[in-house]
Amino acid sequence: MIRPLSRTALALDIVGAGVLFLLLTPLSLAFYGPSTGSLAVQGAAAAAVIGAGLLMFGGVAIGRLSPALALIAAWLGAVLQMLAGFGPLPIDLAILLVLYATSAWGSRTVLWWGFGSALFGGLVAAVFLVVVSGASFGTGTGWDQLTAGTLLLALSILALGFAWVCGLLWRVVLRARRTRSAQLQAESLAAEEQERVRIARDMHDIVAHSLAVVIAQADGARYAAAVKPEMATEALGTIAQTARGALSDVRLLLTQLRHRQGDGPQPTLADLETLFAQVRQAGIEPRITVDPTPPGEPPGAIQLAVYRILQEALTNAIRHGDGAVDVHLAWLPDRVEIQVRNAVGSASSQPSGGHGVIGMRERAQLVGGTLQAEREGAQFVVRATLPIGEGA
Known part of the structure; x- marks a missing residue:
């Protein structure tokens, strides 16, 4: 009434x-x-x-x-x-x-x-x-x-x-x-949710990888300090360098979150060598195969997706792996195929789910690709296929 x-x-x-x-x-x-x-x-x-x-x-x-x-x-x-x-x-x-x-x-x-x-x-x-x-x-x-x-x-x-x-x-x-x-x-709530998911995904990729490297280096430095002090000093330098890089990336993400600015500088294929170097410093030797090589300059979104997927897969290898890790990239005319294999111990708790795998799958889906992450016997295998188009 x-x-x-x-x-x-x-x-x-x-x-x-x-x-x-x-x-x-x-x-x-x-x-x-x-x-x-x-x-x-x-x-x-x-x-x-x-x-x-x-x-x-x-x-x-x-x-x-x-x-x-x-x-x-x-x-x-x-x-x-x-x-x-x-x-x-x-x-x-x-x-x-x-x-x-x-x-x-x-x-x-x-x-x-x-x-x-x-x-x-x-x-x-x-x-x-x-x-x-x-x-x-x-x-x-x-x-x-x-x-x-x-x-x-x-x-x-x-x-x-x-x-x-x-x-x-x-x-x-x-x-x-x-x-x-x-x-x-x-629509506004959906856009905000997507932005939160994107920032959470970036934070996870950066922080998880950096902490994995820092933990591996700290463990190595603790055991090497009594035998080879110079190795401990080198490990501490790597820890400081990794932490500074992670802090810089986190500050950039927080700036984007606070001021709603653009995406800012994002990793590209040129940064993969730095990523592999950090993995080596953590005590894991990646065996890298690129065949065939990129026919041209891939789109920026594809380069970012390849970098983040490899970063998370290698982070899992550092945290849960047992030995070397095999990385294979195949840059075909219309797609790029990624495969990361690392051995896992019988008692390892290599995750088949969690935020890391979810983040990799979201990275692939954002560019129209697919990703599978599963254990195959004594190995944990991550496979991804990302379309890049004929003109890439």
């Missing part, structure tokens, strides 16, 4: 209804009020018009707040007007405004009650004008009265129905706006 409405909107509706009441009620009394009869009769007629106007424009004032109550008030005002013997008056503009409100802001039930009121109200108005007011054409015979009634019925329904249809159109516009707003909000 009561819709949520701001105080400002309610105040504007009340003021607007009051202004219309003050303008149209004197016109109704001046041009349509009785000019003959006793003062008591004239006073009663004026009171009826004023009362009907108060009811009708009271409905206009609460049209957006409660369309159902507004429709009831309009019907009461119309009935009071007909009981007083008045035909159409300027104050009847309020009925059109209330019908507009029922279809524009009313519930589904109120919407159809407004439609029924437009049809039934048109019928009542036509019958009242013909039977009570005596409206007719020609000599006033039965046929003339039927013709006049039919014409008045059509005009009444058209007038009332036009107001109801206008409100229905505005209802459609409001619903379209809400739908568009919800769509834009959903």
Whole structure:
């Protein structure tokens, strides 16, 4: 019965209804009020018009707040007007405004009650004008009265129905706006979620790989310190260098997250040798095969995907591997195939899932490729196929 409405909107509706009441009620009394009869009769007629106007424009004032109550008030005002013997008056503009409100802001039930009121109200108005007011054409015979009634019925329904249809159109516009707003909000949330996933993926690739190298170097330095101090010093230098690089990458990602800037510099194929060097320093010797070599300059997205997939696969080899790791890249005219194999011990917990594998799979899917990561006997194998197109 009561819709949520701001105080400002309610105040504007009340003021607007009051202004219309003050303008149209004197016109109704001046041009349509009785000019003959006793003062008591004239006073009663004026009171009826004023009362009907108060009811009708009271409905206009609460049209957006409660369309159902507004429709009831309009019907009461119309009935009071007909009981007083008045035909159409300027104050009847309020009925059109209330019908507009029922279809524009009313519930589904109120919407159809407004439609029924437009049809039934048109019928009542036509019958009242013909039977009570005596409206007719020609000599006033039965046929003339039927013709006049039919014409008045059509005009009444058209007038009332036009107001109801206008409100229905505005209802459609409001619903379209809400739908568009919800769509834009959903798209914004989806874009934000994709951005969070991208940054989380980059953070995982950078931090996991760097920590794996640091842990391997720290373990090696601890055992080498008692035998070859110079190896411990070299390991500490590698740890410092790896940590600085990771810190720089993390700061770049945090800057993107805070200021919504562009992607910034991303790794390319030229950075693979640095990646392989870090793996060697961690005690894992990668055996690298590139056959065939890239026929040209691959797209930047493909280079980034190849780098991140290899970085995560080699990180897993450092953390869970047992010995060397085989890396094979095949740059075919329309795709690049990646295969990374590393031996795992019988008690190793080489993961077949987790954030690392999920991140590699997402990297492949982002460029339209596929990735599989699974254990095959004593080896853990990562296979990826990334399309690069004929023009790469």
